[in-house]
Amino acid sequence: MTSESSHKLSLSIVCGGLLILLLAGIVWATSVGAVSIPFSETARIVVSRFPFVPKDRLLSGIPSTHITIILRVRLPRVLLAGLVGAGLAVAGVVLQALFRNPLADPQVLGISSGAACGAAVAIVSGIGFSVAGISSIWLCAFVGAILTMILVFRVARISSSHSATSILLAGIACSSMLTAAITIMMMWKREKLEQIYLWMMGSFSAASWLRVGFVAIVLVPAVICFMVLGRELDLISLGDHEARSMGVSVKNTRIIAVVATSLLIAASVSVSGIIGFVSLIIPHIVRLLSGPKSRRSLPLCLLVGAIFMIACDTLSRSLVPPAEIPVGAITQVIGAPYFLYLLSRARKREGNEA
Amino acid sequence: MNIEVKHISYHPNGAGRSILQDVCANFAPGHLTALLGPNGSGKTTLLRHFLSQLQPTEGRIEVGGKSPQDYSAKELAKILSWVPQQGNESSAFTVEDMVSMARYPYKKAFDAENEEDRQIVAQAMEELEVAELRTRMFSSLSGGERQRVLIARALAQSTPWVLMDEPTSNLDVRHQIEMLELLRQKVDAGRISAVVVMHDFNLVERYCDRAVLLQAGEVVSKGATSEVLVPEVLERVYGVHVEVLEKSGQRFFFPTSKGNTTS
Numbered sequence: 289m290t291s292e293s294s295h296k297l298s299l300s301i302v303c304g305g306l307l308i309l310l311l312a313g314i315v316w317a318t319s320v321g322a323v324s325i326p327f328s329e330t331a332r333i334v335v336s337r338f339p340f341v342p343k344d345r346l347l348s349g350i351p352s353t354h355i356t357i358i359l360r361v362r363l364p365r366v367l368l369a370g371l372v373g374a375g376l377a378v379a380g381v382v383l384q385a386l387f388r389n390p391l392a393d394p395q396v397l398g399i400s401s402g403a404a405c406g407a408a409v410a411i412v413s414g415i416g417f418s419v420a421g422i423s424s425i426w427l428c429a430f431v432g433a434i435l436t437m438i439l440v441f442r443v444a445r446i447s448s449s450h451s452a453t454s455i456l457l458a459g460i461a462c463s464s465m466l467t468a469a470i471t472i473m474m475m476w477k478r479e480k481l482e483q484i485y486l487w488m489m490g491s492f493s494a495a496s497w498l499r500v501g502f503v504a505i506v507l508v509p510a511v512i513c514f515m516v517l518g519r520e521l522d523l524i525s526l527g528d529h530e531a532r533s534m535g536v537s538v539k540n541t542r543i544i545a546v547v548a549t550s551l552l553i554a555a556s557v558s559v560s561g562i563i564g565f566v567s568l569i570i571p572h573i574v575r576l577l578s579g580p581k582s583r584r585s586l587p588l589c590l591l592v593g594a595i596f597m598i599a600c601d602t603l604s605r606s607l608v609p610p611a612e613i614p615v616g617a618i619t620q621v622i623g624a625p626y627f628l629y630l631l632s633r634a635r636k637r638e639g640n641e642a
Numbered sequence: 643m644n645i646e647v648k649h650i651s652y653h654p655n656g657a658g659r660s661i662l663q664d665v666c667a668n669f670a671p672g673h674l675t676a677l678l679g680p681n682g683s684g685k686t687t688l689l690r691h692f693l694s695q696l697q698p699t700e701g702r703i704e705v706g707g708k709s710p711q712d713y714s715a716k717e718l719a720k721i722l723s724w725v726p727q728q729g730n731e732s733s734a735f736t737v738e739d740m741v742s743m744a745r746y747p748y749k750k751a752f753d754a755e756n757e758e759d760r761q762i763v764a765q766a767m768e769e770l771e772v773a774e775l776r777t778r779m780f781s782s783l784s785g786g787e788r789q790r791v792l793i794a795r796a797l798a799q800s801t802p803w804v805l806m807d808e809p810t811s812n813l814d815v816r817h818q819i820e821m822l823e824l825l826r827q828k829v830d831a832g833r834i835s836a837v838v839v840m841h842d843f844n845l846v847e848r849y850c851d852r853a854v855l856l857q858a859g860e861v862v863s864k865g866a867t868s869e870v871l872v873p874e875v876l877e878r879v880y881g882v883h884v885e886v887l888e889k890s891g892q893r894f895f896f897p898t899s900k901g902n903t904t905s
Contacts, residue, residue, distance in 0.1 A: 535719030535747030580734040
């Protein structure tokens with residue numbers, strides 16, 4: 289009992305620390321860029337957007353170009369990176385529990401490829417419309433992700449008890465089919481090859497407040513839903529039959545969780561492209577700290593995912609200015625070796641125990 | 643609360659061979675019932691019908707007069723608990739977390755564990771001697787330890803009925819005997835009734851008062867243990883030679899392979 293409450297205490301201390309780190313990270317990332325704007329100035333501009341603060345006093349003496357750069361360009365980009373990072377990490381936790389597979393992630397489910405295929409169709413067909421700030425690529429990517437998700441789940445019969453493996457297999461099959469379709473489109477319209485390829489590697493360069501709002505509107509209810517379903521997810525991670533015998537309505541829980549996760553992934557991927565490894569690696573790292581309970585790992589994943597993605601995006605735009613390295617490449621370059629290190633450490637530990 | 647099996651048949655996908663064929667049985671409370679039969683005879687399939695994991699193709703199952711499907715998942719979990727043959731071996735939950743999960747049907751979404759839950763969980767862990775393992779990860783346990791954790795979890799679910807699928811298969815001799823004695827004691831005290839899939843005739847003879855014998859999806863015999871454990875019937879069903887010795891009023895079974903009779 290005492291151990292449980294001290295666990296809770298240490299979890300909230302860790303969360304508090306990460307929250308402070310996240311806020312500092314947002315301000316720091318916003319101050320970094322081609323035009324260097326001092327940290328204190330950035331902090332004042334960011335804080336000036338909060339309600340109930342003396343706006344004029346905070347902003348006095350700051351050039352208006354700086355204010356524009358921060359508020360119109362950098363802040364939405366940093367926030368979008370944070371939201372997408374948080375969303376992908378949280379989605380990873382839920383997918384890994386639902387499918388009882390430590391490798392389940394948006395790419396394996398085919399949702400990422402669906403988004404990429406939608407984006408490629410928009411790019412190749414040249415329908416370059418933009419309604420109320422929503423570009424055709426963004427819209428088509430979102431629709432592509434949703435359609436793929438529906439296809440995968442129809443094929444795998446979401447509610448059947450064998451769904452865990454068959455959804456993954458259906459996802460892998462759809463994913464390779466869509467990737468092939470993208471390749472054909474790239475070969476067909478070679479002049480669009482680079483644009484499609486760069487979209488697929490992921491980037492936050494098209495960030496806008498609209499995109500920030502869109503991801504936030506999906507992320508907040510999804511996270512609330514996952515927290516409410518925390519116990520059910522834990523039980524389902526043991527097996528559908530076991531969960532059912534302990535009173536979980538497995539079918540309903542699965543449907544709600546899968547739909548919420550898919551919407552979250554579709555929203556995240558449609559605004560940023562495919563950013564690999566975040567859904568896979570952040571949950572694994574966080575569980576080393578939090579243990580396997582969803583209600584403990586979800587809040588930590590939310591924060592760590594956001595911090596990690598903001599850091600990667602900042603690297604992507606500041607390593608070789610004025611060029612940008614696709615953020616998906618950075619997450620993989622950092623993520624994959626660290627994941628290998630974790631795996632080898634886990635192996636060693638197992639070896640010692642046996 | 644009775645569990646009644648009324649003429650159920652089960653053919654998966656409506657085709658092929660039937661796994662259960664016109665099975666009838668009545669499981670009355672207050673008994674420790676053994677479910678016997680060779681591998682593939684339909685024992686697990688029958689139990690899974692009780693738990694509403696499978697629906698009969700024909701016939702009807704009633705738990706307390708209602709089909710298991712007519713209960714909500716939580717309601718059914720307050721009546722039946724289940725010990726699977728093996729749990730998820732890769733589960734990273736600790737033993738205490740695993741056993742605590744049994745309290746799920748009694749909780750609303752954000753209810754915390756209360757003193758009663760903690761006592762029930764602690765008692766179940768004591769009874770199965772897994773209390774010292776409470777902080778160990780389930781995946782790091784041996785097969786027998788895992789099985790004891792799963793049994794403790796079923797008991798912590800505080801249900802009138804406990805269904806067990808080969809609960810003794812990984813246990814050492816002492817734990818087999820102690821587990822069955824614990825079960826017998828709880829049944830005699832009127833706390834639980836149990837249906838247990840078992841293979842060892844001697845353990846069945848010693849601890850179970852009722853038995854149902856299945857072969858190829860059909861009930862061969864059912865009733866008091868002594869009426870079901872008939873050497874001639876067992877020989878026919880299992881395809882072995884069964885010798886019985888009696889010592890101080892108790893029967894001991896010695897199955898040997900056919901054609902390899904010892905005399």
